[in-house]
Amino acid sequence: MPAFTDLLFFAFAGLTLLFGFLCVANPLSRNPVTSAMFLVLTIVSMAGLFVLLHAFFLAAVQILVYAGAVMVLFLFVIMLLDLGEEERRKLNRVALVSGSAAVIGLAVVLGRALLAAKPMAKAGAVAADGDTGALGRILFQSYLLPFEILSILLLVAMVGVILLSKKESR
Amino acid sequence: MTKVVDRKPLTFYERTYLPTLLEGLKVTARHFMRSVKGGNAALQLGDGYYPEVPWQVAEGYRGAPYLVRDQDGNTKCVSCQLCEFVCPPKAIRITPPGADGVPADRPNAEKMPREFEINMLRCIFCGLCQEVCPEEAIFLQKHYSLTGLTREEMIYDKERLLQLGGVHAGIQKWKHKLEEAREQDTFPVKTD
């Protein structure tokens, strides 16, 4: 039933965009907790998109790691800091110009990349039915170096946090 | 001089939480087995327990506060509102008589509350109202199990409080004052 899958795709894609928009520019509420909750919904809808691509592993990990852990930490921090309603700020001209320049630049790069890409060449073969084995092979063979570098980056961040938060002991 | 008591360091075995776990298991299992085997008298179904046989309160028990009447059947409360003021959960609500309100049903006492309400949902049976009352008009009595179907029902009004409270025979201060005044023929005394 390709039509049904397409329908689901558009539903999830639309929801992702809607929730993403509500996360950053909610016209009804400027509450940081509301924004965080919409980010969670964005992540969940994106997981839906992954499921449609038969990337079950990725979908599950997306929810487990981002929605389940990272966002809970976000919420934890927001609540502990007791952030109030965000004031609607006046637009800063410098920020506006530089911000839109950045967005346009990013859009150009992304557009070119998308145009250059071959549509759906062999993506299906790699993540067929969420084969964790295939994913593991890619991660630990083809992209081992970036993976390890990322791990070291995280390690560095972790060490930094421990150093910063550790109490002075004499 | 503070005395520092050193904690006995736990052994590795103890730090695994296992001994306490086993100990707990032993205790709970022992009680469970005893209950199941019938060592527990309470297990025997039957009568003699609370809902069927109401609990007899002890002397001096402090239950719900009610208003009382004196031996002549008059309202003792004079609407001084001290109980309303002292009530920690703000359960008492008194409507004073005002200038044109009904005078007290006792001669000489001049006033009594137009309305006296106790919200039994708020009342904590602390007894401060009884403590503070200069007229001995409110007493904590023996009711402890107050129920109702609505919140409104649990706000007891003056009539209900007086009816539940009954009669408290005590010194009739205002009557005594009136009699004392009547014995002095110097001044006419208003009796109503």
Add this chain to the structure above:
Amino acid sequence: MSNAAPNAPAPTAPPPVEKIRIKVDGREIEVPKTMPDWQGRPQPTTMLQACHLAGNEVPHYCYHEKLPVAGNCRMCLVEFGTPMMDPATRKPVLEADGSPRIARSVLPYEPQTPRGAIACATPISPGMELYPSSPATRQMREAVLESLLVNHPLDCPICDQAGECKLQEYSVEHGSGTSRFVEAKVHKPKAVDLGPRIVLDDERCILCTRCVRFTKDIAGDDALGIVNRGSYNTIATFPGRPFDNNYTLNTVDLCPVGALTSKDFRFKMRVWFLKETRSVCTSCATGCNITIGSREDTIHRYEPRGNDAVNGPWMCDQGRLNYRWIGRSDRLRDVLANGAKTTWKAAVDAVAARLAAAPSGSVAIVASARQTTEELHLIKKLADRLGAPTDSVPREGEADRLLVNADRNPNTNGARLTGISFTEAGIRLPGIADGIRAGTIRSLVVFGEDVTQHGIGADLLARLELLVASDILPNATTAAAHYVLPGCAHAEKRGTFVNAKGRVQRFLKAVEPKGDARPEAEFLRELLAGTGAGEVPATAEGLFNAMAREVPAFAGLEWAALGDAGVNVPV
């Protein structure tokens, strides 16, 4: 010396008062030799005033700052000592260490018995030593209280004074706690109807005569007196004559016990429940300072609040009892558009749009001198924006020699200073009526007044395309209005009035507005924004400060600097 000096020079500083040194509780202080008495004339400083300056309050019943001294309650007895004089040499007797020897006020034939002096009437002299905390003073106070309580009925539970009763307070502070009195108390009449507003309970009276002195010396109506002898002393009026003048209720404030009580406040609410809010009386242009006693959004009484620049500690009965209208059940509660209930946003938006669309000069505004100065200022801004003529309504009555002003509007000067009315209120009203009759004025905005009573009759109102009325109580104008915007009484908002003498006084909010009613300044602010007249601050403080910057008459004033007593501006 020229007596033709209309612009009096700046008043010269009063000549420095001579100081004398005395000791209070062993602590040496310097006090002025004379101090103003109840009429403000300099008189030798009394022991009571000296103790007050030393920070030691002497208890008293009959003494009152603003009344002649009687010295009959004996509560202020204080032990004292004076430097000894050698009768032969007329020189002070000195102790071995060179300090003057002090003769304590104990009786010569009974050395243990203190012989104090009444502090309210005894002047001090140089070198005097006062002992307001000594055991002898304490003993005297205890004895006086015991004697005052001999015949007191102790019926605090049914006494309205309980909670603000000096007898209660001093009994706690200085009394003995038990009575040695076993005989039957003398019973006197209770609940005596003294006049239309006063009830007297003779048993509670301690015969301090404050009420007698007030009615004689302040109110000028020698109505009260003391009759009978000894234990049977009672306060009374002349037989068959009620105690009735416009200041009788001040005796209730003065009465330190519950003998004189107000019929209006009688048995209404215990005083310890009342929230006290500093406010200003609105019954006339005098602007007496008052304290509003309210509980849970119900106002129970007004009391005068001392302010020597305005009303001293007094106020008139008429103003004091003029509070019931705030709690009236027919108060305007709903925002109405053509008689139908609507929301504030809808009504204010519609009114703002129609006013903004009206051609310049076709709108007129009638404001009220009962409104706050800030509101009048906002109305003026709105009028300037719309090119509208404005005025307020005069309200005249009879003045008396004490406090009541002939102008019965609390803020006529505010209306003048903000430019709402011309030098005299109401002279532009006929012009507005003519404009409506001629058809040049087609929209009218009315604040807090019934214009049908003031020359703009119902027939004229019917000709208007738009009639907006903001008021507190319904009247003929609100009945005819297309839009009704419910407003607030002064007790429900904050703001300032300018009294007849140009004193800017602020008042605070005591109770919540009824129903949907809102302070006028709030929706005026929205109207201003809606008609494009700009943004104004949202709070009473901000509004006042902004007004002080814009209106020359208030230049340099600030909300915070007004204080509780107010500030004078030239009028």
Add this chain to the structure above:
Amino acid sequence: MLDQLISDPTVRFVAFGTLKILVVFGVLMTFVAYAVLVERKLSALIQDRVGPNRTAPPLVLKIPVLGKLLQGWGIFQPMADGVKFFLKEDFTPDYVRKVYFWIAPAITVIPALLTIAVIPFGSRLGGEPMVIADLNVGILYTFGIVSLGVYGIVLAGWSSNSKYPFLGGIRSSAQMISYELAMGMSVVSVVLVTGDLNLGKIVEFQAAHGWLVFYQPLAFVIFLVSAFAETNRLPFDLPESESELVGGYHTEYSSMKFALFFMGEYANMIASAAMMVTLFFGGWSLPFVGAPAGTWLGGLLHIGIFLAKMIVLVLVFIWVRWMLPRFRYDQLMDLGWRRFIPLALANIVVTALVLAALKS
């Protein structure tokens, strides 16, 4: 026509799927209700009390002996509780953040119910696999859904706008994250042994090779303890600890909204027990015997075996509650981060080494 419909795979899938969902949901809800009763009865027996023994409809009481007996066992108590929850006044305090306050109970209870979807509660019944959704990444799905459950508690605590619920919410978020890590890591070694993320396959592996609890005892202990923490059960019920936080995150809740939290806790407990049965106790299989059932009787027997194991584990959950006092918060964190995570990591390394050695 009807035959054709039945043989159509899509129709079969939808029909059986719906049926399974309904039955599983019904059974789960009954379990939740009676778990409460069992908890109350068991705690009463442990503490020398009687427990609920008063509720009974008048008609039942008329039955000579059985009526009195059923009443004594409190069989009708859950129904009375349910009726009470529905009839209680459902109030929302004025000062709460209303939207979050209302959806928080739902967020708590829904993940607990969703977890059940991937649990193979039997082998086969009439050729139909006894699992609602046979997912390839079943374990990950469970963890993902369970990790969402914390939002209910955190939002309930935050939206109540009151100090005790807030502390409960904060505690819960930290506790859940900490123990999710240990729990996830303990399962990794299980997955290493079985080589599959599909829960059905894991059960089949155990049916063939024996229960995993014997292969991975350490992983089981860590999983069990973490399950206590994840379900907020004593000794780790710090988010609601009555003695210090009044009721924790559900202090401000009443009526059905409170009942949802209550149901969420018990549903979570049952889901954890089911998960443990699947992962460590061979699911529907008995030690070293059993293959997917071919007959109806066999299928039902397998479901029975699964349920029996699950009930035993639920009883363990309940028993522990009356056995141990509450942990201190720092002890809880210490146990999670400094004991279980290193132990689980070590377990993974050892398992991997052993597996590699066996392979080579």
